Amino acid sequence: xxxxxxxxxAVNHETSTFRNSDYAKYAKLAWKxxxxxxxxxxxxxxxxxxxxxxxxxxxxxxxxxxKDYEKIAxxxxxxMIHWNAPNPFDLIESGVYGVQDNANLRWLDESVTNYGGEFxxxxxxxxxxxxxxxxxxxxxxxxxIYEKLREFYFQxxxxxxxxxxxxxxxxxxxxxxxxxxxxxxxxMPPIWNMFAMHKKEMFSHNFQDGDDKTPFFIKxxxxxxxxxxxxxxxxxxxxxxxxxxxxxxxxxxxxxxxNG
Amino acid sequence: MDKNIVFIxxxxxxxxxxxxxxxxxxxxxxxxKKNDVDLFLLEEPILxxxxxxxxxQRYFLFDIxxxxxxxxxxxxxxxxxxxVHPDCPNFFEETEDKYCLVHDDGSYDWVLRxxxxxxxxxxxxxxxxxxxxxxxxxxxxxxxHRGFFEYMREFYFKNIKEINxxxxxxxxxxxxxxxxxxxRAQDVDVKLLGYKYNMGCMLKKEILANDMLFTKxxxxxxxxxxxxxxxxxxxxxxxxxxxxxx
Numbered sequence: 001x002x003x004x005x006x007x008x009x010a011v012n013h014e015t016s017t018f019r020n021s022d023y024a025k026y027a028k029l030a031w032k033x034x035x036x037x038x039x040x041x042x043x044x045x046x047x048x049x050x051x052x053x054x055x056x057x058x059x060x061x062x063x064x065x066x067k068d069y070e071k072i073a074x075x076x077x078x079x080m081i082h083w084n085a086p087n088p089f090d091l092i093e094s095g096v097y098g099v100q101d102n103a104n105l106r107w108l109d110e111s112v113t114n115y116g117g118e119f120x121x122x123x124x125x126x127x128x129x130x131x132x133x134x135x136x137x138x139x140x141x142x143x144x145i146y147e148k149l150r151e152f153y154f155q156x157x158x159x160x161x162x163x164x165x166x167x168x169x170x171x172x173x174x175x176x177x178x179x180x181x182x183x184x185x186x187x188m189p190p191i192w193n194m195f196a197m198h199k200k201e202m203f204s205h206n207f208q209d210g211d212d213k214t215p216f217f218i219k220x221x222x223x224x225x226x227x228x229x230x231x232x233x234x235x236x237x238x239x240x241x242x243x244x245x246x247x248x249x250x251x252x253x254x255x256x257x258x259n260g
Numbered sequence: 261m262d263k264n265i266v267f268i269x270x271x272x273x274x275x276x277x278x279x280x281x282x283x284x285x286x287x288x289x290x291x292x293k294k295n296d297v298d299l300f301l302l303e304e305p306i307l308x309x310x311x312x313x314x315x316x317q318r319y320f321l322f323d324i325x326x327x328x329x330x331x332x333x334x335x336x337x338x339x340x341x342x343x344v345h346p347d348c349p350n351f352f353e354e355t356e357d358k359y360c361l362v363h364d365d366g367s368y369d370w371v372l373r374x375x376x377x378x379x380x381x382x383x384x385x386x387x388x389x390x391x392x393x394x395x396x397x398x399x400x401x402x403x404x405h406r407g408f409f410e411y412m413r414e415f416y417f418k419n420i421k422e423i424n425x426x427x428x429x430x431x432x433x434x435x436x437x438x439x440x441x442x443x444r445a446q447d448v449d450v451k452l453l454g455y456k457y458n459m460g461c462m463l464k465k466e467i468l469a470n471d472m473l474f475t476k477x478x479x480x481x482x483x484x485x486x487x488x489x490x491x492x493x494x495x496x497x498x499x500x501x502x503x504x505x506x
Contacts, residue, residue, distance in 0.1 A: 102455060105477055106466040127477075128454055189391045190365075199464050201369030206376050208430050216372050220390065 002041045004089045005069040006031055007062045010077035011048045011055040020055070023226070023235040024077035026242040033249040034081045040089070041069070053161040056169045057153060063146040072143060076134040078226045078234060079193075080241060083248040085222035088137055088192055095184030096138045096145060098131030101171075103196035103228055111167030112176075118165075119156070120176050129185045131178075133171035134225050135193035142184070148177050194221035196228035203237075218245065262333040263298050264352045266291075267321060268340050270301040271314055280483075280497040281340035287501060291344045297352070300330070312416065313427075315434040319412040321401070332403075339397035341483045341493060342458075343500050348479035351457055352400065358451035359405055359443065361394025364436075366461025366485050374432030378441055381422050388444045396436040397482055398458035408446055415442060454478075461485035468496065472503050 008031060010024035028044060035042035043065060048055050059074055066072040071089045091097070102108065112125050138145070152173065153160060163169075178185055190200075194217050197203055202217035217224055224241065226234050266288050270277055285301065292299040306312075306320045318337050325332055334352050351360075364371060371393055379387055401409075415438065416423065427434060443450055456478030462468035463486060467477060474481055481500060486492040 102465070104466050106469075106473060109467075109473060109477065189389065191391070200365060201367045204369045206373050208373060209376060209380070216368060220368075220372060 001068070002039055003070040004072070005041045005043060005066050006035050006073045006075060007043050007045070007059070007066060008075050008077055009045045009055065009058045011046055011058060013048050013055040015054055018231060018235065020077060023238045026238045027075075027077045027080055029242065029246070030080035030083070030249060031075065033083060034085060038087050040087075052153075053157075054169060059170070060146050060150040060153065063143050063150065066143055067140070069140060071137065071139055074136045074138075074146075075223070076225065076227075078238070079135055080224045080226075080238065082218065082222045082224070083245065088188075088222070091188070092137050092139060094139050094141060095186045096131075096136060096142045096178060097186045097188050097192075098133070098136050099190050099193040099195070100128070100187050101130055101132035101195070102127065103199050107167070111172040114165040114167045115172045115176065118159070119173070120180065123176065123180055125176060125179055129179065129187070130175050131185060131187070132193055132195055132225070133174045134195065134227060135223055137188070137192070145174070145178060145181070145183055148181060149174055152177060191221040191223070193223050193225050195225035197224070197226070198229045262331040263296070265298045265300050265330070265332045265335045267300045267302065267318070267335050267337045269314060269318060270303050270340060271305055271309075272303065278340075278494070280494040283497050283501045284340050284343050287343045287346075287505065288338065290346060290505065291348060294346065295350050297350075298332075300324075313434050315396075316413075316416050319409045319416075319435075322403075322406045322409055334400055334402045337399045337401070338480070339482065339484075341497070342397065343481045343483075343497060343504070345475060345479045345481075346504060348457075351453065351479075354453060355400050355402075356451055357402060357404065358449045359408070360400035360451045360453050361396070362398055362455060362458035362460075363391065363452050364393055364395035364460060365391075366464055370432060371437075373430065374426075374437040375441075377426050377430050377432060378437050381426060382419055382438070383441050383445075386441065386445070388441065392450070392452065393440050394436075394443075394450070394452060395458055395460055395482070396439050397460070397484070398480060399439075400453075405448070408442070408448055411446055412439065412442060456480070458482050463487075472500070475500070475504060 008027065010020055010028060012020050032042055045058050049058055052058060062072065062074050071092050108127065108130065116125060194202060197217050203215050205213050205215050226238050268285055268288065270281060270285060289299050305314055306317050321335060321337065334355060368390065371390055375390060379385055426432060457480050459474060459478045459480060460482040461484065462474050467474040483493045483496050
């Protein structure tokens with residue numbers, strides 16, 4: 001067993017509009033290769049636990065799955081890691097590490113207003129410390145945040161399962177609980193969770209210079225998070241990314257997996 | 261102690277300053293008064309603008325001060341296409357006497373293309389972390405940075421051909437990318453302030469809208485990155501000023 005773990009939830013579920021496995025297969029291929037190369041355990045939760053209504057909440061069980069590891073990364077199934085990425089666990093000491101999420105400030109404002117108004121009316125969240133929950137790195141001591149979030153979920157399950165005010169599912173609650181419980185939140189550079197790539201224009205390349213058509217997100221970031229754009233495009237974009245880079249992963253992947 | 265100064269380039273074209281810039285400047289005038297800060301407008305270029313782009317002339321700041329016998333503690337050099345909220349905190353108290361900028365993440369495509377061109381054509385393959393790249397439309401400096409401003413001017417004249425070529429051929433801005441490279445090359449201690457102090461590309465952040473959400477989320481609004489800017493910038497600056505100050 002490695003000292004470090006990458007944990008991913010990749011569950012097909014009736015509540016999802018798009019089949020998770022259609023795009024998660026590329027995420028799994030990339031992370032599987034990279035984890036093997038870096039001697040890191042990679043666990044994928046691919047069975048839904050019916051105690052939760054929506055599959056996203058399965059990630060809270062990382063507090064059990066990860067309890068024997070020194071450092072843990074919790075990554076969404078719409079992420080891929082660059083085949084040659086350095087080891088982010090080398091950067092992790094104590095605390096909860098993530099990338100500040102301020103790509104869509106309207107969504108963020110609505111989310112913290114809605115969830116805050118409902119559950120934390122007396123707490124003012126610090127948006128400068130608000131992180132994207134799709135890729136989180138932490139040490140063993142900080143794993144308890146997921147336990148706290150799980151407790152919170154079950155205390156408020158009816159409200160959360162029927163939530164229709166928008167603002168996402170777990171991310172804003174995760175941030176509120178991090179800040180309310182004084183977890184040591186440390187911001188990482190966006191290379192470790194490059195989300196909202198269309199907004200940041202990371203899908204383009206330097207069309208003014210030579211023949212290098214490598215998209216900026218591949219050239220200049222390590223963890224690619226395919227979110228923040230119309231969700232119906234996700235599978236196609238992840239598939240294209242894999243088709244253009246899969247050969248870099250192939251030496252240690254299965255040929256049939258490469259072909260999807 | 262010497263006072264802090266807000267410095268804005270306000271050079272008229274055909275005898276007139278754009279009305280929206282007058283509006284931006286008026287917001288700064290009121291903020292300065294409220295916070296006991298002086299406002300300095302550069303109304304005449306130091307050099308003919310054919311010889312040096314007006315944006316680059318801000319690096320004459322300390323020479324301008326010397327010529328006018330002005331003593332400044334810290335200076336904010338801010339673009340005229342900005343409006344400050346009347347309740348904006350005094351950011352001079354957050355600088356730790358460092359060279360302060362705000363990260364520019366509006367379009368990494370634009371930033372990275374600019375960096376790649378300069379890396380190749382001027383900086384001999386040097387590179388730096390693009391996530392620490394600052395917008396030059398909001399810079400806070402102090403006397404410690406006098407030498408760096410001299411360096412920026414010398415750099416300009418030494419590389420004027422390449423700078424003009426990159427600017428005209430690729431459209432990746434004027435001083436901003438070289439400023440960022442040079443800050444690293446000269447080992448200047450830089451502090452990045454939060455987005456709230458230079459809110460650029462607000463359309464991308466989805467906050468520039470009729471509900472004026474942006475005015476609730478930060479303090480200095482930078483009306484850049486807007487399509488149809490000859491119409492949209494005056495429209496939004498006038499609307500914002502009326503909303504905040506009338």
